[in-house]
Amino acid sequence: MSEITPDLVxxxxxxxxxxxxxxxVERLTGQLDVIVDNIAKVSQVATPDVPATSHxxxxxNVYRPDEVGETLTLAQALQNAPDAADGRFxxxxxxxxxx
Amino acid sequence: MSNELIxxxxxxxxxKLASGEVSSxxxxxxxxxxxxxxxxxxxAFLHVSDHALEVAADIDRRRAAGEALGPVAGVPLAIKDVxxxxxxxxxxxxxxxxxxxxxxxxxxxxxxxxxxxxxxxxTNMDEFAMGSSTEHSAxxxxxxxxxxxxxxxGSGGGSAAAVAAFEAPLALGxxxxxxxxxxxxxxGTVGLKPTYGGxxxxxxxxxxxxxxxVGPVTRTVLDAGLLHxxxxxxxxxxxxxxxxxxxxxxxxxxxxxxGDVLRGLRVGVISELPDSGFQAGVSASFRSALAVMExxxxxxxxxxxxxxxxxxxAYYLILPAEASSNLAKFDSVRFGLRVTPSGTPTVENVMAxxxxxxxGDEVKRRIILGTYALSAGYYDxxxxxxxxxxxxxxxxxxxxxxxxxxxxTPSAPTTxxxxxxxxxxxxxxxxxxxxxxxxxxxxxxxxxxPSGLAEEDGLPVGIQxxxxxxxxxxxxxxxxxxxxxxxxxxxxxxxxxxxxxxxVA
Numbered sequence: 001m002s003e004i005t006p007d008l009v010x011x012x013x014x015x016x017x018x019x020x021x022x023x024x025v026e027r028l029t030g031q032l033d034v035i036v037d038n039i040a041k042v043s044q045v046a047t048p049d050v051p052a053t054s055h056x057x058x059x060x061n062v063y064r065p066d067e068v069g070e071t072l073t074l075a076q077a078l079q080n081a082p083d084a085a086d087g088r089f090x091x092x093x094x095x096x097x098x099x
Numbered sequence: 100m101s102n103e104l105i106x107x108x109x110x111x112x113x114x115k116l117a118s119g120e121v122s123s124x125x126x127x128x129x130x131x132x133x134x135x136x137x138x139x140x141x142x143a144f145l146h147v148s149d150h151a152l153e154v155a156a157d158i159d160r161r162r163a164a165g166e167a168l169g170p171v172a173g174v175p176l177a178i179k180d181v182x183x184x185x186x187x188x189x190x191x192x193x194x195x196x197x198x199x200x201x202x203x204x205x206x207x208x209x210x211x212x213x214x215x216x217x218x219x220x221x222t223n224m225d226e227f228a229m230g231s232s233t234e235h236s237a238x239x240x241x242x243x244x245x246x247x248x249x250x251x252x253g254s255g256g257g258s259a260a261a262v263a264a265f266e267a268p269l270a271l272g273x274x275x276x277x278x279x280x281x282x283x284x285x286x287g288t289v290g291l292k293p294t295y296g297g298x299x300x301x302x303x304x305x306x307x308x309x310x311x312x313v314g315p316v317t318r319t320v321l322d323a324g325l326l327h328x329x330x331x332x333x334x335x336x337x338x339x340x341x342x343x344x345x346x347x348x349x350x351x352x353x354x355x356x357x358g359d360v361l362r363g364l365r366v367g368v369i370s371e372l373p374d375s376g377f378q379a380g381v382s383a384s385f386r387s388a389l390a391v392m393e394x395x396x397x398x399x400x401x402x403x404x405x406x407x408x409x410x411x412x413a414y415y416l417i418l419p420a421e422a423s424s425n426l427a428k429f430d431s432v433r434f435g436l437r438v439t440p441s442g443t444p445t446v447e448n449v450m451a452x453x454x455x456x457x458x459g460d461e462v463k464r465r466i467i468l469g470t471y472a473l474s475a476g477y478y479d480x481x482x483x484x485x486x487x488x489x490x491x492x493x494x495x496x497x498x499x500x501x502x503x504x505x506x507x508t509p510s511a512p513t514t515x516x517x518x519x520x521x522x523x524x525x526x527x528x529x530x531x532x533x534x535x536x537x538x539x540x541x542x543x544x545x546x547x548x549p550s551g552l553a554e555e556d557g558l559p560v561g562i563q564x565x566x567x568x569x570x571x572x573x574x575x576x577x578x579x580x581x582x583x584x585x586x587x588x589x590x591x592x593x594x595x596x597x598x599x600x601x602x603v604a
Contacts, residue, residue, distance in 0.1 A: 008471075009467060012467045012470045012471055012474075013451075013467065014451075015470050015474070016423060016454075016466050016467060016470045017427075017430070017447065017450045017451045017454055018451060018454045018455050018458065018463055018466065018467070019448075019451035019452050019454070019455040020455060020463070021455070024455075024460075024463070028463070028464060028467060031464060031525055032464070032467065032468060032471070034525075034526050035415065035464075035525060035526055035529075036468075036471070038411075038412060038415075038526055038529075039411075039412040039413075039415050039416055039481070039485075040412075040480075040481070041409060041412050042409055042412045042413050042416060042481070042484040042485050042487075042488050043480055043484045044409070045406060045409055045487070045488060045491060046483070046484035046485075046487035046488060047487075050487040050490050050491060051487070051490055052483060052486035052487050052489070052490065053486055053487075053489040053490040053493060054309060054486060055295075055309050055339065055542075056295045056309065056310075056489075056493070056539075056540065056541055056542020056543075056568070057294070057295050057296050057339070057341065057542045057568060059296070059338075059339060059341075061338065062338050064335060072202050072203075076202035077202070077433075079200065079202060080199055080200065080433070080434035080435070081432075081433060081434065082431060082432070082434075082435070082436070082437035083437065089432050089433055091431075091432055091446045091449070092439065092443075092444055092445060092446050092448075092449055093443065093444075093445050093446065094445065094446055095445065096443075096445045096448075097443070
């Protein structure tokens, strides 16, 4: 058995910025427990002598020439914004009262 | 007439367009009529373009004016909703992006337009490409044209169903763990995942950046090659795009269809994927396809890939880890849904409420799993170990391809299962991807083509071929060679045996 508990799932929800309901926490706890038990087997063969692979094809990072390219206009950048004002994205307060 | 047009392959339709026998407007109208006729039952499309006929008319005008057009100009195209488009909404199957209109086109879409392909609409998919059945679409599932009670595969079930139901001759898909190949398997169609970096990911709404790859979804191997030729090649906007000069994949398919490529071809069959791991009719179809190849001079070689059995586990650590990072951008600030709780919520409260309301169950499950796998204290045991498995699977491929030219597997463990059958058991759903995932982890190309129908249920089965990285052309040659033999033996394409849908003759 893994160590997936409702409290851990609730905490992960906070880290991932998802306001999980109690019902979701309960369901996810059971499902993640099964999934983590299954996927933990990677450690059986991941011995210290095996190097990690992050990308399938080895590549070097690339840079484009430092020239002004095509960029979005202000109107394009804001066209999908849920709320905007004065050419900027508008959001609610960054800090809560107790902060 | 229109019924004949929709059943043409893209290659044959392109020839009729080039000769002037058929106009793009006629071809496009025939497919729009077909969509109107059958898509209420299939639900392959989330959006149908309201100006496809204008695009088609423009192609016809340019052709009439003597302009030199590309080989597939005027052929209609369906586009998976994971690819952003300026003229149609792009949702990636998610409520959180409902109505989103991209200010730019994905590179593959821009190249398709430049080649004169006519976008018909956006196809349904599991939300953010997470799933094997399209049941995780926020907009309802797609139905398999072979049996409307069954899944069309996923995540690209919409694209596969669209070509299987003759709603489009060509479609674009994306494949992170099998999302092009497994839908091809269950719908009797063709799908190819290119070598990682062979096709641009720019404008493909990212699921797992080290695994995602865009590719063609079609009814024939040649059609896949024609579409791959349009979308492939280096793109400076994708930092993982390969700078290789690629051969023509359509030419490779034509060469393969002549059949002699099978003589002396070494085909690897993986001993760790025994027939007992597959539905009986799936393995029977697989074995009979191998026998057809053997009769033409191919050599079947048993090979070992001892780490493939860890592929699903590694994948379901790497994918959620990358997805949880990629999906952080859906924060209710710059685009997408915003849900504002009552009171005086902070921006973080708004984000958390938005993401709870806007993401479906599977997306939340994978974000939470990825957040767990990446958290301090677990990173080495989970994500770090999964990356090591990736190395081991690459080594399995390296040693296999030292012995054989291609690897063959059944494309998936079972034929199309029933809608709802696995929706409450995520782990069972994940195991659908056992045969397709290794290619994504190693970056190698893979193709699924129809191998026949399963005896017990009469549903389509696909055979998957895998080749070394950058050897996509080999898959087109081998796939086209087997396809030609099987279609000849069947007396026509497998899709001729699918139920005829729709009321319009």
